[in-house]
Amino acid sequence: MASSSEPSALPTLLVFRVRELRFLAALRERYRVLDFFTSGSPLAAFLAAAAGGADPPRALVTVGGDSVRVDAALLDAVPSLRFVHSTGAGLDHIDLGECARRGVGVASSGTVYSTDVADHAVGLLVDVLRRVSAADRFVRRGLWPLHGDYPLGSKLGGKRVGIIGLGNIGTLIAKRLAAFGCVICYSSRKPKESVSYWYFPSVHDLASESDVLVVACALTRETRHIVNKDVLAALGKDGVVVNIGRGPNIDEAELVAALKEGRIAGASLDVFDKEPKVPAELFSMDNVVLTHHVAVFTTESRSDLRDVTISNLEAFFAGRPLLNPVLHS
Amino acid sequence: MESLGVLLLHPLDTYLEQELDRRCRLLRLWEVPHDRRGEFLRAHASSIRAVVIGGGSGFGGNPALIDDLPRLEIIACYAVGYDCVDLTRCRERGVRVTNTPDVLTDDVADLAVGLAIAALRRIPHADSYVRAGLWKANDGHYGLTTRFSGKRVGIIGLGRIGLSIAKRVEGFGCPVCYYQRTRQDAYPNYIYLPTVLQLAANSDVLVVACSLNEQSRGIVSREVIEALGPTGVLVNVGRGAHVDEPELVAALADGRLGGAGLDVFQAEPDVPQALMALDNVVLAPHMGSGTHETRMAMADLVLANLEAHALNMPLLTPVV
Numbered sequence: 030m031a032s033s034s035e036p037s038a039l040p041t042l043l044v045f046r047v048r049e050l051r052f053l054a055a056l057r058e059r060y061r062v063l064d065f066f067t068s069g070s071p072l073a074a075f076l077a078a079a080a081g082g083a084d085p086p087r088a089l090v091t092v093g094g095d096s097v098r099v100d101a102a103l104l105d106a107v108p109s110l111r112f113v114h115s116t117g118a119g120l121d122h123i124d125l126g127e128c129a130r131r132g133v134g135v136a137s138s139g140t141v142y143s144t145d146v147a148d149h150a151v152g153l154l155v156d157v158l159r160r161v162s163a164a165d166r167f168v169r170r171g172l173w174p175l176h177g178d179y180p181l182g183s184k185l186g187g188k189r190v191g192i193i194g195l196g197n198i199g200t201l202i203a204k205r206l207a208a209f210g211c212v213i214c215y216s217s218r219k220p221k222e223s224v225s226y227w228y229f230p231s232v233h234d235l236a237s238e239s240d241v242l243v244v245a246c247a248l249t250r251e252t253r254h255i256v257n258k259d260v261l262a263a264l265g266k267d268g269v270v271v272n273i274g275r276g277p278n279i280d281e282a283e284l285v286a287a288l289k290e291g292r293i294a295g296a297s298l299d300v301f302d303k304e305p306k307v308p309a310e311l312f313s314m315d316n317v318v319l320t321h322h323v324a325v326f327t328t329e330s331r332s333d334l335r336d337v338t339i340s341n342l343e344a345f346f347a348g349r350p351l352l353n354p355v356l357h358s
Numbered sequence: 359m360e361s362l363g364v365l366l367l368h369p370l371d372t373y374l375e376q377e378l379d380r381r382c383r384l385l386r387l388w389e390v391p392h393d394r395r396g397e398f399l400r401a402h403a404s405s406i407r408a409v410v411i412g413g414g415s416g417f418g419g420n421p422a423l424i425d426d427l428p429r430l431e432i433i434a435c436y437a438v439g440y441d442c443v444d445l446t447r448c449r450e451r452g453v454r455v456t457n458t459p460d461v462l463t464d465d466v467a468d469l470a471v472g473l474a475i476a477a478l479r480r481i482p483h484a485d486s487y488v489r490a491g492l493w494k495a496n497d498g499h500y501g502l503t504t505r506f507s508g509k510r511v512g513i514i515g516l517g518r519i520g521l522s523i524a525k526r527v528e529g530f531g532c533p534v535c536y537y538q539r540t541r542q543d544a545y546p547n548y549i550y551l552p553t554v555l556q557l558a559a560n561s562d563v564l565v566v567a568c569s570l571n572e573q574s575r576g577i578v579s580r581e582v583i584e585a586l587g588p589t590g591v592l593v594n595v596g597r598g599a600h601v602d603e604p605e606l607v608a609a610l611a612d613g614r615l616g617g618a619g620l621d622v623f624q625a626e627p628d629v630p631q632a633l634m635a636l637d638n639v640v641l642a643p644h645m646g647s648g649t650h651e652t653r654m655a656m657a658d659l660v661l662a663n664l665e666a667h668a669l670n671m672p673l674l675t676p677v678v
Contacts, residue, residue, distance in 0.1 A: 152476060
């Protein structure tokens with residue numbers, strides 16, 4: 030590994046929160062990696078050192094989530110930055126407006142996650158309707174011989190599934206659930222010409238006509254608490270919510286209250302308002318399924334992610350068009 | 359059919375029991391202490407013309423029970439699988455047998471796919487992890503699972519349930535292969551393999567969806583399990599007896615088999631203790647048809663068959 034005093038032919042790359050060794054190794058093969066989380070420095074000092082170095086970084090890789098926010102302050106601190114690649118599934122940690130103003134290109138990891146998230150959403154839905162996880166606990170506790178058959182679940186076929194957000198992920202979920210005999214409807218900013226599913230401009234109306242609500246939209250100012258008390262009431266006491274979007278897409282306190290009071294029938298959640306905190310009231314409920322934000326974590330998507338990140342970085346440094354542009358530089 | 363004497367061996371379903379009670383002359387065997395059952399059956403032998411049994415509970419380990427019922431005319435199975443019924447004996451005696459096909463096909467297929475995803479993506483394991491407070495404690499370090507979409511799915515038995523499973527997994531881009539006694543030319547998208555061993559060797563997920571009979575008993579042998587291998591997953595929505603259970607447990611424990619999603623077991627409701635300790639397996643208490651909608655449809659079909667029999671009309675879903 031080159032010491033900081035030797036000149037490096039490799040372009041400098043700022044890296045925020047890439048923990049996987051294989052990924053870091055792949056990046057180090059091609060770039061002079063400045064990794065914030067192993068630097069030990071506070072952010073301001075780290076950015077100042079990077080900006081003041083011999084070859085200030087033109088590109089940055091960030092994972093999102095609780096990682097560093099790419100905002101005006103960061104872009105001011107490192108004016109050499111011309112390209113940001115996000116490895117996360119969401120973009121809510123990047124101030125796209127600021128990047129656009131400065132002509133900083135942004136690429137996402139495109140659709141590498143969509144399949145796994147869609148599969149997880151279907152798994153979560155079958156689980157909550159057919160009680161897979163709850164029944165697994167029942168068997169493991171030795172209750173089958175004592176209590177006899179497990180309480181009945183609910184059939185998937187014929188269920189009306191309302192998908193909030195029919196992007197890449199929502200579309201894949203729809204295709205999968207259609208094969209189970211579910212009836213698909215959706216809500217999104219605009220109707221999609223290419224699909225024949227029933228469109229609802231209002232999420233409230235979608236919920237009124239659905240047995241299941243699936244949150245599959247990005248988190249933006251507009252979609253914060255898109256599932257609120259009113260929507261939950263419209264969904265009704267036999268309705269079920271599946272969230273593979275972001276915790277703040279749902280008013281979590283209202284959801285917990287609705288579950289406690291039996292105003293909805295169940296929920297299947299991969300994301301929460303303040304991860305890793307999960308409302309303790311949910312732990313004793315057998316009509317909820319809880320997973321710890323794992324919808325994207327398969328070996329296949331990690332491998333796809335390495336490939337797409339490197340492809341976008343190579344394109345940027347070679348002056349070629351980005352593969353998965355959100356904003357062009 | 360108010361005069362039809364019906365013996366119900368196990369509770370099965372509240373709605374079914376209530377309707378049998380309302381429309382027939384119902385006798386409940388499970389309420390009789392074990393040591394008094396012989397006496398009970400002798401006392402009622404002249405009036406019992408029908409028996410209703412479930413798929414998992416069957417004859418409760420006493421298949422010869424029908425020999426104690428000289429007036430028996432019909433056995434109505436509240437299940438699609440009738441492996442616990444001695445069909446030869448029934449034919450000899452002229453006893454009719456019915457089951458509940460079709461109405462439960464979708465539910466069983468849904469659960470099979472749900473178990474496959476649950477096993478590959480470790481959903482129940484993750485759920486337990488969160489409930490135990492480990493997410494907060496460990497702040498995110500957790501292993502990777504493997505993608506379900508695109509996995510090669512091998513189906514033993516391309517009958518109604520097998521076909522329903524195939525249709526669902528196609529939505530995930532899973533290529534489908536199958537084994538059964540005869541090739542099904544009507545489905546060119548699904549690849550026929552001539553032996554279960556070859557099927558297992560060419561599958562990532564192997565699903566048991568065939569009926570239980572002499573040929574299929576123990577069809578998932580040690581060899582088949584090893585061919586499926588350390589990254590393979592077995593899903594069983596057939597019968598426990600389709601699988602060599604001790605070999606399955608050993609292979610799961612020592613990693614020769616990657617994982618399993620099991621709805622049925624050899625000695626239900628007893629599940630091997632060793633299975634309960636493993637986290638690469640998802641365990642379900644024989645609930646393939648376990649939805650309110652389907653159990654009611656199954657009950658209605660049992661009742662309709664009994665009524666048809668009582669009225670000397672053609673049975674709706676006869677096996678014999």
